[in-house]
Amino acid sequence: xxxxLSSAEESDDVVPDKTKDTNWKRKLELIKDIRETVGTVKSxxxxxxxxxxxxxxxxxxxxxxxxxxSFRKDKxxxxxxxxxxxxxxxxxxxxFRSFSAKKDYYKEEHEVLFPTFxxxxxxxxxxxxxxxxxxxxxxxxxxxxxxELTKVxxxxxxxxxxxxxxxxxxxxxxxxxxxxxxTTADPEVPLPVExxxxxxxxxxxxxxxxxxxxxxxxxxxxxxxxxxxxxxxNLGITEDSFKLIVNYCxxxxxxxxxxxxxxxxxxxxxxxxxxQVIRYDRGPLQADWSGFLERNIPILITLFCxxxxxxxxxxxxxxxxxxxxxxxxxxxxxxxxxxxxVCVIINIVLSLFLFVLPSIVKKIVRKGVNKWLLVILxxxxxxxxGYLCRDVIRH
Numbered sequence: 001x002x003x004x005l006s007s008a009e010e011s012d013d014v015v016p017d018k019t020k021d022t023n024w025k026r027k028l029e030l031i032k033d034i035r036e037t038v039g040t041v042k043s044x045x046x047x048x049x050x051x052x053x054x055x056x057x058x059x060x061x062x063x064x065x066x067x068x069x070s071f072r073k074d075k076x077x078x079x080x081x082x083x084x085x086x087x088x089x090x091x092x093x094x095x096f097r098s099f100s101a102k103k104d105y106y107k108e109e110h111e112v113l114f115p116t117f118x119x120x121x122x123x124x125x126x127x128x129x130x131x132x133x134x135x136x137x138x139x140x141x142x143x144x145x146x147x148e149l150t151k152v153x154x155x156x157x158x159x160x161x162x163x164x165x166x167x168x169x170x171x172x173x174x175x176x177x178x179x180x181x182x183t184t185a186d187p188e189v190p191l192p193v194e195x196x197x198x199x200x201x202x203x204x205x206x207x208x209x210x211x212x213x214x215x216x217x218x219x220x221x222x223x224x225x226x227x228x229x230x231x232x233x234n235l236g237i238t239e240d241s242f243k244l245i246v247n248y249c250x251x252x253x254x255x256x257x258x259x260x261x262x263x264x265x266x267x268x269x270x271x272x273x274x275x276q277v278i279r280y281d282r283g284p285l286q287a288d289w290s291g292f293l294e295r296n297i298p299i300l301i302t303l304f305c306x307x308x309x310x311x312x313x314x315x316x317x318x319x320x321x322x323x324x325x326x327x328x329x330x331x332x333x334x335x336x337x338x339x340x341x342v343c344v345i346i347n348i349v350l351s352l353f354l355f356v357l358p359s360i361v362k363k364i365v366r367k368g369v370n371k372w373l374l375v376i377l378x379x380x381x382x383x384x385x386g387y388l389c390r391d392v393i394r395h
Contacts, residue, residue: 015260018073023264030271031071037278038113047100048115049174050277051138053199054182055124055192059216062247063182064119067274068105069248069258070267071114076248076258079104080119095121096147098174115278118174121149125192130156135202137167139209141175178277179203179211183231185221185244196234210280211237214273218244219252243273302358312351319344 018024039045052067054060061080069076079099099105101114120138123131133156137143143152156163181199183191203209213235215228223244232242246266248258323341 015257016263018261018264021264023268027070027264027267027271030268030275034114034271034275034278035109035112037275038115040111040113042111043113045113047113048177048278049098049118049141050115050178050180051118051120051176052180052182053120053123053195055195057189058182058184059247059249060121060182061119062249063180063214063216063245063270064099064117066245066247066266067117067270068099069262070270070274071101071106072262075261077105096143096145096149098145115178115274116174118176123195125190125195128194128198129160131195131198132202133160133163133167135199136164136205137170139176139202139206140167141172142167142170144170144173176209178280179209180214180273180277181211181235182214182216185215185217185224185227187221187224187227191227191230191234193230193234196231200234200236210277211235211241212273212277213237213242215242215244216247217251219246241276243269245269245273298358298361301361305354305357309351309354312347312354316344316347316351319347 038048052060052064054063064080065076065078068079080097097119098116099119100116101107101112102110106112106114123134130153134143134149134152137152155166159166179199181196183189199211203211213231215231228239228242228244232239246252246269248263248266250256252266253263323344
């Protein structure tokens, strides 16, 4: 596929005028929007830590370079070292590396709280147990700056059972707020299914750290709906949290003029996904009501279940007090005792169900079940709540 960043007839000495690109204005608007969203040091906001995860050869390091360059107005710059696809974890030193605006990519306004991007190397699809243990430590902020991930793997291999305790004893470094998972659009490259499932599982354990998906090499391969569906399905996200993008690389611009300029056509889609990542918990963006509803239904279910559990507990207590009163007064019959016992047992079961319901709903949403199914569930639960309250008031 041709992405047409520069004309083939153009001289190598001619650098395209970025300000004449139809996407230039949109790029500046997005940077302004992101700036306003993150706020400054005078606000109560905190700098978001965004982990960028992907296996070797997927374009993850190029994506990080593209993200950070998208905030620039002059030219592309390399921040994360791009390795060879044939490299292995043993032949390439993998480090935990973070890129903050203040020290790396947006130094002109130190007071603006632009996010910190964290480059996660060394995770492979087949090492599920290590991935799970490593991600837990990563999300807790227990991986140190410039730490070699091969050493972390050695710590795990020496004593897997004690790895979690060792990590928890460490001081907190950068606790993860958001995750961007990167993969390639190349249909010949298998999706890292086990790694994707592991990321989804671990984020659920951490109260649902928001996940976003990026597929690189849009310029080289046609849109593959089946591959996108599998990618999103294994991550447990919808297309609202996904973007097909092009990285700054020789494949996109063979003349590599990006060494002397930027291409707003590349920058805009990348800034759009960054904008969405940052705005995740600040309400729906444009036509994102579907994704917004799916994200917030579990919260609504939780807010509904807690007061209902309190009401049921009071109802159970009332049942025990009634049973005690019957027995003490001498007016108890086997029928009365049996009826109260059955009511108490039913309410205990219902209370347990309401306790696990928020987790069930969260898993349903992660699997992409239609939001209207959850709306129907909410209506049923609210109707039941009304019926129960009516009976409690009557008694």
